[in-house]
Amino acid sequence: MNAFATQFRRDFAISMRHGAEAMNPIAFFALAAFLLGLGLGRSTSRLDEAAGGALWVLALFANVLAVEGLFGRDREDGSLEQLLLHAKPLFAALLGKVTAHWMVSGLPIAVLSPLVALLVDVPPSGMFVLALTLLLGTPTLALVGAIGAALVAGTGRGGLLVALLVMPLYVPTLLFGSGAAMTALGGGDPSAELLWLAALMALSITLAPFGIGAALRVGQEY
Amino acid sequence: MMEWLAMGGHGVYVWSAYALSAAALVGVGVWPWLALRRARRRIAAALAPNQPVASGDGKRPEPGQGGVA
Amino acid sequence: MGIATEWFRRTFHRMGSPRWFFAGSRGWMLGLYLVGGALIAIGSAWGLGFAPTDRLQGNSYRILYVHVPAAHLAEAVYVAIAIAGAVHLVWRMKMADLAIAAGAPVGMTLTAAALATGYIWGIPTWGTGWVWDARTTSMLVLLFLYFGLIALRQAVPRAERAALAVSVLAIVGVVNIPIIKYSVDWFTTLHQPASIRIGERPSIDPSMLWPLAVNALGYYLFLVGVVIAALRAKIIEREAKADWVRTWVQGR
DSSP: OHHHHHHHHHHHHHHHHHHHHHHHHHHHHHHHHHHHHTTTOOGGGTTHHHHHHHHHHHHHHHHHHHHHTHHHHHTTTTHHHHHHHHHHSHHHHHHHHHHHHHHHHHHHHHHHHHHHHHTOOOOOHHHHHHHHHHHHHHHHHHHHHHHHHHHHTTTTTTTTHHHHHGGGHHHHHHHHHHHHHHHHHHOOHEEEEEHHHHHHHHHHHHHHHHHHHHHHHHHOOO | OOOHHHHGGGGHHHHHHHHHHHHHHHHHHHHHHHHHHHHHEEEHHHHSSTSSSOOOSSSSOOOOOOOOO | OOOHHHHHHHHHHHHHHHHHHHHHHHHHHHHHHHHHHHHHHHHHHIIIISSBBBBBBBGGGGGHHHHHHHHHHHHHHHHHHHHHHHHHHHHOOOOHHHHHHHHHHHHHHHHHHHHHHHHHHHHHHHHHOOOOOOOHHHHHHHHHHHHHHHHHHHHHHSHHHHHHHHHHHHHHHHHHHHHHHHHHHHHHHHOOOOOGGGOOOOOOOHHHHHHHHHHHHHHHHHHHHHHHHHHHHHHHHHTSSSSSHHHHHHOO
């Protein structure tokens, strides 16, 4: 647990110091939703039920773009190598790192999504379910995305490659997330989907750090 | 014969699916042979005396590598 | 028992040697190409010309004989790549690395073939080529997973290192495939208009099943032959600097 807390505090402090950078994911999400509403002709009725799915896809893009640079700076200044050599257990440290990342990417998107949802005219009943699905889903996105970011970290290639690697793996999260939002917007009970999202989150918390660790170790050999 | 080819009105679908599958199998089957021949020619060109060494595709392994990093 | 394990151990170690594999695999490769090709020809002719017409779907069901083996192998190749990836990560076995490189394009082509034949089959059967059915959706996700494998290999400089990254990705992918399949299945049964839901066939007559068995076996054998051939090409590419490769090239 100590490794988790140390890594979390360090990474969180760094992202707070680059304050404006921490705003980027949520700003992108809001901007994309704005463009979506604009592109669909500013008429609110066109979206209704599909809005949940549309916002989920945008949240997914925002997460992919945010996670891409997760290891870049640490790799450049050598602290990534230190982490791989000294962190005990590495599992906890990586989890701390991803959690700190999620605090500035997934969490703001989830918390502020009801505001963004106003742009595409999601009714209040759907807004909070949407926020809840994002709250449960974005940790999974961050963890799975971190595997892709770790694989690509040493190659000097950027976001498009990470997106190509991890977005197929986002399919279950997207389906349950947008499914819950759509069910709620249609007046149904989304609790089954929400439970599935929670299950996926638990699964990715237990498994993904191993994948991230393996990918980073491989990356050290590039 | 024509009746068989027509497949009861589904001929277009059946035959195009089979043609596509055949093309995929032939393509996938021929590709390694071409790759082997290309590699052989490149090495032969590199070995030939008084010839500039053909440059690789950028993915050539480092010289004398043993596979284990 | 002792002899068998000893034989297995020896073969396993030899398989790890590209030179030994290259020398010993030519006959196997040619045999698999021939037997596999012949079986596919027999199975397809049987399926096209002699299997009875389906009462519900008419003749379009005959696409099954090329669609199902391709779809099945597309998944099998991905799993095989992940297994090779695990072997490569644990033992740093060069042949496993080459097998991943050889397998990915083959698997991708099969996935594309399965999607294309499925699309063609869908037009007369469901009235539309593409449906968000669980199986088609999973197959499309598989195609994207193959894209990822190939893109990552291209992006990492140095072939040996690329293989390690691709191994990790393949294992991550294979862990995800059941989850993806399950979620897609769950989602499509809930959110699908009932009119285009595709039920399992209740039963299939043996006279329709035989060509499928022959074709499936043919696909398996032929594609194992293809992967061996691709491995041989990768060996020569990768070992270009080795003395035995130079001798082989000059001997041709």
